[in-house]
Amino acid sequence: MNQKRIKGTESLFHNSSEYLHKIWVKDFSRILILIPVLVLVLSCTEKPSESPSTQSPNILLIVADDLAYADLGSFGGDIETPNLDQLAQEGIRFSRFHTAPLCAVTRAMLLSGNFNHVAGMGSQGLVTGIPGYEGHLSDRIAPLPALLQEAGYHTYMAGKWHLGETPETNPAKKGFEKSFALLVGAGNHFSGRGIFEEFPEAPFTENGEKTSWPEETYSTDFYTDKLISYLESNQNDGKPFFVFAAYTSPHWPLQVEEKYWKKYEGKYAHGYEKQRELNLESLKKAGMISPEAILPPLHPRVKPWDSLSPEEQLKEARKMELYAGMVDNLDHNIGRLIRYLKETGQYENTLIVFLADNGAAAEDFYYSDDYGPFLQENYTDSYEEMGKENSFISYGPQWAEAGAAPFRYFKGYTTEGGMNAPLIIAGKGVESKGKINSAFLTVMDLAPTFYELAGVAYPDSYQGKPVQKPAGESILSLLRNERDEIHDSTYVFALEHRGRALLRKGNWKLVNVESPLEVANFELYDLSKRLDEQENVKELYPEKYQELLLDWEKWSKSVGVRFPTPKPGEGL
Template identity: 40%
Template sequence: MPTFHTRLALQAVASCLLALGLALAAAGAAHAQDKRPNILLIVADDAGYADLGSFGGEIQTPNLDALAATGVRFTQFTASATCSPSRSMLLSGTDNHLAGLGNMAEFMAPNQTGNPGYEGYLNERVAPVSELLAEAGYDTFMAGKWHMGEEPDQWPAARGFQRDLTLIPGGGSHLDDMWGAEGQRQTYTYNGEQLKALRPGFHSSVDYTQGIIANIDEHRDEGRPFFAYLALQAPHDPFQLPPDWRDRYRGRYDQGYDAVRAARIERMKQLGILDPEATVFPRLPNVPAWDDLSEEQKRESARRMELYAAMVEHMDSNIGKLIGYLKTSGLYDDTLIFFMSDNGPEGNVMNMGPPWDNTRIETWGEKGTFIQYGPAWAQVSAGPFRMFKGFLTEGGIRVPLIVAGNGVAGGARTSDAFAHVKDIPATILDLAGVSYPDTSDQAPVAPLQGKSLAPILGGGSEPVHDAADWTGWELFGNRAIRKGDWKLLQLCAPFGSGDWQLYDLRADPAETRDLASQHPKIRDELAGYWDDYSRQNNVIMPIVSPLCRPQN
């Protein structure tokens, strides 16, 4: 099998031949590729497992729910606990510690910096699915958040995307002011060139979606399939919306987070997303009961959730416009569509100072305001699961996945097979008929670690990860191993003791009963897999962490 770099050389030769006038051969090749599926990969930023209607949420998400009604919902799909590690695995199919985001660049520890796998960007030792598909004759488009390298040679245009409209860093304003969290100007690119300004009236969900539609439409008559990566910013904070969307959920959350969470969990059970006897992680001790809040605290808290819910519905509305375009243009039946979130909901709160102004609740959701919803509502978004973004608990890593369209048999199916974000590129390459490159002696390519989900999409009921498979995670010094229904978890102080905890996720998906002392053989077996995981993926445990209390 040719290496990745041999493939690039062959591509260059083919381009030269085309330039010499072999137009008929090119046309024949294009015609031969017509039956390969288009691929649309949609990623929400910080959406919770229980936010969508088809996963139990009360938020109106009719377009994503319609996809679920024609496709497959995965109830045990996992990612990393934060965005850039997840995104590096989503494009590469290999562990984030090999792909360059062993830690988020923003939190790289001194002992990690400069080591292989900790470059802080999607490194050169991986073969991103965007490059492989472009090499294989796909048109490749991206719009949205990148967060995998801020230098020009690390931008999407340098990693296989032929057209893009991209926020290069990890977050910021959804509007046309281009502000970052600290008020600095953020970098945006358009087709590989840095933008000086966004269009007046820009909103991330609107413009990224329209960018994908425009790119598909521009190239639709050229006879090539497309790979479109819509990496939405929504519903990541700050919660900012067009004026006519800000009051869409006015009064809908006045009953408070305790009642809304209980109602979501009940709907999840009715939908078959959650077992009727499933455990529920309790309200965090630093979160007061809703009835203990003052009337002003209730008003402000409910308003934060109103804006978040509107962000989710607004995102869904724009996804609906993209799906509608595919249908009216005759492309829908030839397109395989993935929707997922990159990690659990954001329950951490930043103290925002100037230039952000959150002093008047009447202006929340407008330009210049930075609204977040905190741990109480994040627990609502996570449903019954433990914690949220940043943590390797189920609330941080278990996320919604819907797959529909070309290659998916049946509709309204639910799969409880374990799956991982690394499986997405493996699935895409499988269904596109594109081989993953071998390792080259001159420039080794990290192995494809994911497994194709195509058998499940085709109607099979057998899991693609068999009983012998195990999967590992590490982030911010916390670590986890999963094999079958067993999960080994270690959380540092103040969120844990630093000892291994063991959970049976089939009986206890909320991770409420530590069975490590009752099943020492299973604990030790999984701890041995952790050693294998750490060695195979060059894991360097950080000496400092944003989640761990410094040791004396």
């Protein structure tokens, strides 16, 4: 009986093993079939975004068009800019940041890190075959967005391009993955109507293709919408972004919704001369200028406020109300970008840089010989229509002088008023909070800063051609509170545009405001003593004057300064 049980048990074990073997073989076959499917599924599954500590820093570059030095609340201005003021509290305000004297010139230097002649914008509005005067980004530089794109960044822009109108010079060919660009220097803020005779319809492209302005949209609102849509399109792929918010506000024509300018109604009835004095004192109180700073004489083009009729004064005050409304709206939209970054968890890993592209704008083309006839035929300057889509208004040299306090002159000049612009930097890598830095910086320093932040090595050649290294220097060590200044007393910064020129070396400044350029017209100022450029000391310091003249001669030859004939007009 025991033997039967043993045989039965052996039989049961054998049958069970055979059964289990069949099951294992069958299931293993299924597993083998499923492995490729699992691999495919896993490869298609969206990878989680990198944590802010491991992802490369994002960069948000915001440029205001023709914003004056004294406008922002954090700089002492009386226009409501709460979002930019908060950004200033979280970062650093720079009181001696220098751009170029005109829009396109600054943009060429900004996106190249080099001098304007090296970058191809020796004369805004002039397109030639002469090196330095191509009228677009030259092949002597590697464009900032292109290098960041090659480093794995998403690159987006919306707003004013002004660096070429041909397909070859479009943002889409300079490294921007997505772009909505106004190709020329200015446009109607409410529609696609042109403001220049050669462009009766303003030229826009999206991603390199011709497009039109959407109806019932306002420029600053729409550019912000577009940038947020670009960011949303690749939000969770783990790649960093470089965003260029190239706003066209508060550039003329002064146009904005009534709800933005109404809050300033009556605020500027005291006139531009009084406003200039108020700005001087508020800048001192904010710590942006020395308590001893004084105002230079007004530009000869400025009419005394008291010489205006009551009707003229009303119209002048409305100009400033509209301008303030545009700045107010600009701040609102910058706040929208910041809120988006916070809501999506990207704010802590983003370096935010805000600047103006030049000094306050004094052009008033509605009454000019070159642009006036077209503008007067297609727009109105009547008081009742001011600020609307059919209105063309500029605030002119009178209000530009107020916004440029305490500096001499305004946009278009190589004086401090034309080039000393607001700069605020906050966010990733900025250690100081609420600090004011008075070190001399230029717009050429920003591209090298972004390269260091992103770990990008500037190449010796780009697209098969040798390129020049940036003339600016990274300011990351300054942002990290490791240094107080970047450029020492031997650093030479120079610029020429349409005969107006400057050379800066330490606190010494060689400057010419006359055109055409005559070396004998250069003046010498010691900016460590005064910022108003009123005490010409070239007779007191002849050796220093000659030293800087030699520096000028060397620099101008190195970049290829020439004097081709520009287009008519005062610049855009």
